[in-house]
Amino acid sequence: MRRPFPHPLNLSRGMVEMSHGAGGRAMIQLIDEIFGAAFQDPTLARGDDQALLSLPAGRVVMTTDGYVITPRVFPGGDIGSLAVHGTVNDVAMSGAVPLYLSAGFILEEGLPLADLDAIARSMAAAARAAGVSVVTGDTKVVERGGCDGVFITTTGVGVITDDRLDIAGDRARPGDAILVSGTLGDHGVAVMSQRENLAFETPILSDSAALNGLVADMVAAVPGIRAxxxxxxxxLAATLNELAHQSGVGMAIREADVPLKPAVRGACELLGLDPLTVPNEGKLVAICPPEHADALLRAMRSHPLGQEAAVIGRVVENAEHFVQMETLLGGRRIVDWLAGEQLPRIC
Amino acid sequence: MRRPFPHPLNLSRGMVEMSHGAGGRAMIQLIDEIFGAAFQDPTLARGDDQALLSLPAGRVVMTTDGYVITPRVFPGGDIGSLAVHGTVNDVAMSGAVPLYLSAGFILEEGLPLADLDAIARSMAAAARAAGVSVVTGDTKVVERGGCDGVFITTTGVGVITDDRLDIAGDRARPGDAILVSGTLGDHGVAVMSQRENLAFETPILSDSAALNGLVADMVAAVPGIRAxxxxxxxxLAATLNELAHQSGVGMAIREADVPLKPAVRGACELLGLDPLTVPNEGKLVAICPPEHADALLRAMRSHPLGQEAAVIGRVVENAEHFVQMETLLGGRRIVDWLAGEQLPRIC
Known part of the structure; x- marks a missing residue:
């Protein structure tokens, strides 16, 4: 650890300056007093440009995601916690145990240091709760107007320690069950409500959460999960279509079985959104052989983040790789992915 | 691999649209037709949100860096090749063999698809030349004015396969030799000359290059490299000061031994830059025990990227951790790191 600087940053009134990205003393101070203080990681504190990872035996997995959400703070989370949850979840979806994160920040000159400090602390808290360490990072500063406040790119590394797992988007087979871990649309509706200044009787919170604990229980119960x-x-619409295309199958789901909070349903009607195309940040879709569906559902419902899990349909043969839904009224419709942009900068 | 889309993107006249970041069909098409086509990586082409890495035995290293350089194309490179070289080099500086990269893109609505395609191809060519694979990525799109064209964050993973290596910033010891691999300041001067519309008799090119081949030769010759x-x-000023602080030592260098191209020296005088504070993107500093300095210098000079390598000074005891330089005129001065910002958005 470097020695403290004689004049600490003014975290209540200071702002990000171009010098904080210049590679000199000011950048080192920003890294030490904001990121170092928040993450408290011995590898990060060494000050090298790269981190040595200690990995258990198994298959190593890597994933990356950028976060540009606006507003930066939303009901149920902020860009910092989201940047941890989103990347932890992408690692976990392979069945891997997420272990390490890197964090690349792009900051706009003039960003209040208090905002950056709050984001770093939120990231650190989310990482601790998820059991992952932020071990390396980078900070760039662009001039006023060069970006919108703060963008974060996190990369996650994890290890699949159970040899039996083989979870991938191309493994869905006709007959498989399709499960979701809980109510859909909460994240997108929470952020859009904030943007539109909508107030509801029951406040809608983002579901932003790290799913690695839930996944650990699921793969322990059903190592044969396909995807x-x-x-x-x-x-959900995009995810099911992606999986259908990757696996060369169709999907058939029942609207009545898709979990939705009444407040989210109402807000979607008000905002003109289809809940099936609204983003989630703490939910997962799982596909497994039909004979394991009950065991998987039980494992999911036993976890706090899977209490409202449900079987929503099954994989079918379909040459067009369509996702079809039996509607509440008993009709059928194709669940297509979005053609255009419905919810910009939602993550 | 997914089936081709019926109407391919217009790579000569199309532009990035908000829908290209929306998670739907348009995003998949952008990823397939630009990134998939450029990187040609089977892992990437699977379309999963995470990549399985195949790693040799050894210590695993991770590093990340964001790239916001302007202009995006500069003499000797572009933001795409730079985003590969910079991250490959950060991995290599630990003595690791760089193997895998992730790439996170933040794109501004309205960016010409032709520009993005050129960047992706440049990244792919740089990755192939460096022997690394881009195995996973992410694309976000922000509205016009939300960012400046394109920002890239690359994360690199590599493996230290030689058990004998122990290379870190805190291992420099008094008496050690300080070497650089070639002329300094080329990258910063090339970019600044482009920005200032300066023309020189001999065009100055960025030194942007992947150094992992050079490092492989160096650690084979001298496994005892300290840092x-x-x-x-x-x-160089910031790097030597960082290493001095991390190791709790001082540094003494000789200006006469620091390699500088005459054109770079002249341009620095014209632009009012100190070449010791100007960024490099294809050079390294190495510190080794004095008895290995000759062998290390020979190994460096035998590699195309180290032909102008030089011993520029030595590590000394110094309670203040100062970097001191014997000037060309025989005087002495402290080489401090930059207090402010000299070269914004230089990488």
Missing amino acids: MRDPTRGG | MRDPTRGG
């Missing part, structure tokens, strides 16, 4: 994915941008 | 770092932002 898992978190329905983030594009929502 | 290595690439003097990027803040230049």
Whole structure:
């Protein structure tokens, strides 16, 4: 650890300056007093440009995601916690145990240091809760107007320690059961409500959460899970279509079985959103052989983040790889992915 | 691999749209037709949100860096090749063999698809030349004015396969030799000359290059290298000060031994820059015990990227951790790191 600087940053009134990205003393101070203080990681504190990872035996997995959400603070989370949860979840969807994160920050000149400090502390708290360490990072500063406040790119590394697991988007087979871990659309509706200044009787919170604990219980109960994915941008509709295309199958789901909070349903009607295309940040879709569906559902419902898990349909043969839904009224419709942009900068 | 889309992107006249970041069909098409086509990586082409890495035995290393350089294309490189070289080099500085990269893109609505395609191809060519694979990525799109064109964050993973290596910033010891791999300041001067519209008789090119081949030769020749770092932002001055602070030592260098191209020296005088604080993107600083300095220098000079390598000074005891330089005129001065910002958005 470097020695403290004689004049600490003014975290209540200071702002990000171009010098904080210049590679000199000011950048080192920003890294020490904001990121070092928040993450408290011995590898990070060494000050090298790279981190040595200690990994258990198994298959190593890597994933990356950028976060540009606006507003930066939303009901149920902020860009910092989201940047941890989103990347932890992408690692976990392979069945891997997420272990390490890197964090790359792009900051706008003039960003209040208090905001950056709050984001770093939120990231650190989310990482601790998820059992992962932020071991290396980078900070760039662009001039006023060069970016919108703060963008974060986190990369996650994890290890699949159970040899039996083989979870991938191309493994869904006709007859398999399709499960979701809980109510859909909470994240997108929470952020959009904030943007539109909507107030509801029951406040809608983002579901932003790290799913690695839930996944650990699921793979322990059913190592034969075929595919898992978190329905983030594009929502359930995009995720099911992606999996259908990757596996060369169709999907048939029942609207009545898709868990939705009444408040989210109402807000979607008000905002003109289809809940199936609204992003989630703490939910997953799992596909497994039909004979394991009950065991998987039980494992999911036994975990705090899976209490409202449900079987929502099954994989079918379909040459067009369509996702079809039996509607509440008993009709059928194709669940297509979004053609355009419905919810910009939602993650 | 997914089936081709019926109407391919217009790579000569199309532009990035908000829908390209929305998680739906348009995003998949952008990823397939630009990134998939450029990187040609089977792992990437699977379309999963995470990549399985195949790693040799050894210590695993991770590093991350964001790239916001302007202009995006500069003499000797572009933001794409730079985003590969910079991260490959940060991995290599630990003595690791760089193997895998992730790439996170933040794109501005309206960016010409032709520009993005050129960047992706440049990244892919740089990755192939460096022997690394881009195995996973992410694309976000922000509205016009939300960012400046394109920002890239690359994360690198590599493995230290030689058990004998122990290279870190805190291992420099008094008496050690300080070497650089070639001329300093080329990258910063090339970019600044482009920004200032300066023309020189001999065009100055960025030194942007992947150093993992050079490092492989160096650690084979001298496994006892103590520290290595690439003097990027803040230049040689920042790197030596960082290493001095980490190791709790001082440094003494001789200006006459610091390799500088005459054109770079002239441009620095014209632009009012100190070449010691100007960034490099294809050079490294190495510190080794004095008895190995000759062998290390020979190994460096035998590699195409180290032909102008030089011993520039030595590590000394110094309670203040100062970096001191014997000037060309025989005087002495402290080489401090930059207090402010000299070269914004240089990488």
